[in-house]
Amino acid sequence: MRRFAALFEILDRTSSTSAKRDAMAAYFADAPAQDAAWAVYVLGGGKLKRTASSTELRTALARETGYADWLIDDCYQHVGDLAETIALMLPREEQAHEDTPLHVWMEARLPSLGRLESPERIELLREWWRGLPREQVFLVNKLLTGSLRVGVSHRLVVQALAQWADLPTDLIAHRLSGTWKPGADAFAALAGPERADEHAGERPYPFFLASPLEQDVASLGEVGDWLAEWKWDGIRAQLMRRDDHALVWSRGEERLDGRFPEIELAAADLPVGCVLDGEILAWTLDEAHPMPFAALQKRIGKLKPGAKLLADTPVRLMAYDLLELGGDDLRERPLAERRALLATLIEDRGPTLMLSPAVDAPDWEALATVRVESRERRTEGLMLKRLDSPYRVGRKRGDWWKWKVDPYTIDAVLLYAQPGHGRRSGLFTDYTFGVWDGDALVPVAKAYSGLDDAEIGRLDRWIRAHTIDRFGPVRSVEATHVFELAFEAIQASGRHKAGVAVRFPRILRWRTDLAIRDADKLDDLRRLASG
Template identity: 75%
Template sequence: MHRFATLYTELDRTASTLAKRGAIASYLRDAPAGDAAWAAYVLGGGKLRRLATSTELRQALAASTGYADWLIDESYEQVGDLAETIALMLPEGDGSLADEPLQTWMEQKLPALAKLESADRVAQLQAWWRALRPAQVFLLNKLITGSLRVGVSHRLVVQAIAQWSGQPTDLIAHRMSGQWKPAADALTALTHAAGDDEHLADRPYPFFLASPLEHEVEMLGDMDEWMAEWKWDGIRAQLMRRDGHVGLWSRGEERLDGRFPEIEEAAAALKSDGVIDGEILAWDAQEKLPRPFTALQKRIGKLKPGAKLLTSAPVCFMAYDLLEHNGSDLREQPLRERRDMLAALIDGVDPALMLSPPVVADSWTALTVERQQSRQRQTEGLMLKRLDSPYRVGRKRGDWWKWKVDPYTLDAVLLYAQPGHGRRSGLFTDYTFGVWDGDTLVPVAKAYSGLDDKEIGQLDRWIRAHTTDRFGPVRAVEATHVFELAFEAVQLSARHKSGVATRFPRILRWRTDKSIADADKLDDLRRLASG
């Protein structure tokens, strides 16, 4: 635990990607294999189950310190992170458990904690805290609450493993795709030289991600070198059939088997094996258009959808790339060849599996006109892909671009704020905004990105001085400030008090030039959602 806590602290204190990658690589080199495997798993975004409630953690802190509940609550409000609050308020432990291996904690101690009754769990937390130093207490509580946020991505962990092992990053990324389990032998398996059967394992390939087009489209050069297609708003996924067995993986590397049986049945009917990259969409077969993303949400959480849901919320798999065919890895072949093979593979198959059609235009100007039809087609814009491009790993610029339509915007009033997470846990950075419904401001969007550090600091000070009410960590504030928000779509929603839900809201700018009377009206959003 001591070694991993030191690494965690080092990662938390730097914003340098190179420094973080080097620190992780050094840890992997020096740590026992079992500890290194678990570190790679948790830092790379592996799912951690919450093992104790916030109430239990607070009870254990109160019992360990004798502090009153109000003092703990006030301290937590100032710090913004319960794990850090506990580490700061506890008396320093004796360190007798500091050298206990991370593997022992993850495989024995923490699973045993989850099986205890609540009172025994509180007592166990106290015993552990007495035996650890503050940095280790902080880390332990992060593991217990399942919120290990330290500014490290899965991609960065992959790069660190590649740096440590000397193997190509793409190879490590592929081996860690899917349901990679942390174990010493699993870590060893990541680092050996590539074999001929790398693609045969039951796992997806790392996804190739497009970059946003931030310059004039004409700068891409000769239009004949590019293919355009609609940017679909669904669930990015890989559909695979290997040795006749069908699997479906999300971009988040979650198995979706059983959730979309119509897609799996279509894949089972393919003429040959293959791995297809594409998008799961809620689909209107009559209109031949995707339905709003909210229609797809009805299916996401259903492990085994019933007949009624299958009928009311039909889906399709919009295929746009072929990564593997009959056991052969196609990713280094040019896109134009992969597309031809994909079209041949799914030709005549069930309509639940269809080819993403190219958007044809004879000039960039004509394609710009086509892009203006994106919202009518229930898409987010266009994808531009170089026809001779390989299928790369991650977000590598140059070959695939997403040319999204301009977002919708609205002017809204700041109503509520709460502390952020990680590096911003001591600042109010998560905001709720409202618009006018008659003479009342009603919440319509939450956003936490778009302001720079100076603006965040300024707004944080204002929020603390102009709080009107408190609801746990959330503060209601005086209706004073107007912000311009961007969002991709708005839909009617019975689950929201306002009756609408905005998709991907974020802050564009702080409108210090506007008063709250200038904010938009809820009726405008409702009309937009209905239209």
């Protein structure tokens, strides 16, 4: 663990991506394969099944330090990270320590907690803490409670592995995709020579991600070089037809098997050795448009949907790309060719497998006019894909753009605030906003992002000085400040007090020019939701 702690410290200290990549590559070359495998797993965002609750960690800390629960809570609110709070509050360890390897922590020690009763678990935690230096107390707690969050993306881990193994990043990304099980052999296999049948297993292909179009659309050149499609608001997924079964992978590279039986059933008809990329949408037969995302959410949560849910909220796959056919990897072929093959493949296979229609327009201006219909069609805008583009790995700018319609905006009043986490710990950065319902302000949205550091600092000071009441970490503040919020969609909701729920709310601007009476009214939001 000492070696991994040293790597973590370097990663935590530097903001330079190249320095982080170099440090990881050096670690992969140096560390025992068993440990390196787990480093890949946790740095790439992997987590263990949780074996101790926050309450148990707090109890162990209270027993170990003798501090009152409220004081531990105050410290946690200030630090914004329980793992770190514990490391900072425990007495400083001075003696020499034994060094337990990372893989022993991940494979034996941390999982062993789950087999204990709560009181023994708390005692074992205390025993571990006593034997560890502060930075390892922090790391063990982090590994126990969630992800490391050290400014390393999955992509950067892939790059570091590629640098260490001297192999293309796309190959490493593919080898890591899906459910990769850490282990010495699995780690060694990452660096092995490329095989011809590399893609034939159950691992999904790394998804190609579009970038938001920020420039003038006309700067993309000839409209005829591009394929325009609706930007569907569903779940991005890969449908794989393998020897005797079909698999569905989400964009987060999780298996969705069993959740969408109608799609798996339709896939049984497809020839063995093909992979489709598309969007899962909730869509009832004979309707012109898909159901709102909220309907699909009911399906996402259900591992084995019942007959009623299947009847009320059927799903289909809106396919837009073909990555493999007859066992051949098609990703280097131009999009136009892949799409033609896809069209032939799923033609006349019924509504569950649909080809995402092309949106034709003679010029950009006409396309922009059609784009205005996006919301009526329950889509988020248009996708623009270069017809001769290969299917790339990850987010690479240039060939695929998402050209979203402008978000909805409202002016809303800041009502509550609570401290953020990580980089924003100790600062009030999580805000709740309200709009007018008669002469009362009712909360309608929570937003975390959109202000710059200077504004966050100014608002933080104001919040501290104008707190009316406290509910745990949450403070209610005087209704004074108006913010312009943007969001992607709004729906009627029985679960929310205001009767509406907004999707992806974020702060556009601090409207210091507006007084609270200028904020929007709930009725206006309801109208948007029903429209």
